[in-house]
Amino acid sequence: MLDPQVDAVREMTDTIAERIAMLGGVPVGTPKAISERRRWEDYSLGKGLVAEHLVALDKVYNGVNGDHREAMEILAELDPVSEDMLTGQLGELEQFQWLVRAHIESSSGELKN
Template identity: 75%
Template structure:
């Protein structure tokens, strides 16, 4: 296959009772979420390796369970894409090609710097998950239910992050 050629992304079948057009739209939504979650798990690991300063160890240890959970979410989405007749593409270049956001910009940095940026990452991920839920409500309640469970976990992870950057007045530090 040449670089300009793309592999087939929809098989001849989908889940019984689902129309092909609904499957295609669902697969596209799920693919976007899969790409975002692959990016998130890599970003979380990047932060884990590069966070320094006060409270370093607490943040360092908080991130590994999030990485594992997000990895499981990614696998669940990829398997749902395959169930619907799609082809989950998770190769590095395919992920980069399908991203619509900028790369995480902090290298080695203080806890507060990383967590402020991670809060922004979670805000984007969680908003886009919620937007996908709205579309999936009409297309595929099974996929909608899957993302609802994931969103509950992702919002909790953002709460963990925000708990570290919240000031004594209850306002988020910028």
Template identity: 80%
Template sequence: MSSNNASQVADFTAPGMKSESADKVIAILDDRLVALLDLQLTLKHVHWNVVGPNFIGVHEMLDPQVDVVREMTDTIAERIATMGGVPLGTPQSIVDRRRWDEYSIGRGLVVDHLAALDKVYNGVNSDHRAAIEKLADLDPVSEDLLTGQLGDLEQFQWFVRAHIESASGELKR
């Protein structure tokens, strides 16, 4: 297997899984790895650059999210390796495989960062859900792994939304 393409057919895989299925699973997991590595860095970026009212609450809310997302990336990378793939986490490899635009806010107000972060979570969470659906027929172990992660990711999005919800119950955008 080439060291620069995590989605090539594996030389070996988990017992009982065909190489073709493993290749599909690795590609799905690789996409999720890139998304979570990007999310981890974005969360830390927001943590460093958020200002204004409720700054400290948001600042302190984000570090635990970073820690959990970092664990998620490690779990996915190890699953890719278990399947016979090569998990790639170098900065350039992440940028090369990313399918979305760069997070665009530098130093900014809480409400601006959280509205943008809500959109980031929309993408990550909906793509995680789509990956779970694809994995249902391919690999129940990877499906279960992502299902557990999605529960945490959706809770993190709820935390973000709770900060930007108005008294009327609508999200400020």
């Protein structure tokens, strides 16, 4: 279930880095640089049950998807091509999050914490 998500997210990060370079920027994708810039918590779990990992992953998707939305708002005025790229990625990310949530929702639709 998660391997296709990992592969797709890796492809997304490569695409973003290529776009940054294409526009004359320098993509910095080291773990330190990424963690210093984001506002959401790191994946908080080491060893745990599958459901616990899925809850933690859902929180990561909240952060990544929120960052994509913020970037899309900024890019709407600056670079519609990059905005469109992120829009497509966000659609995939939301679908992945939906799949994760399908495994951690109760029968009444409430998410596990």
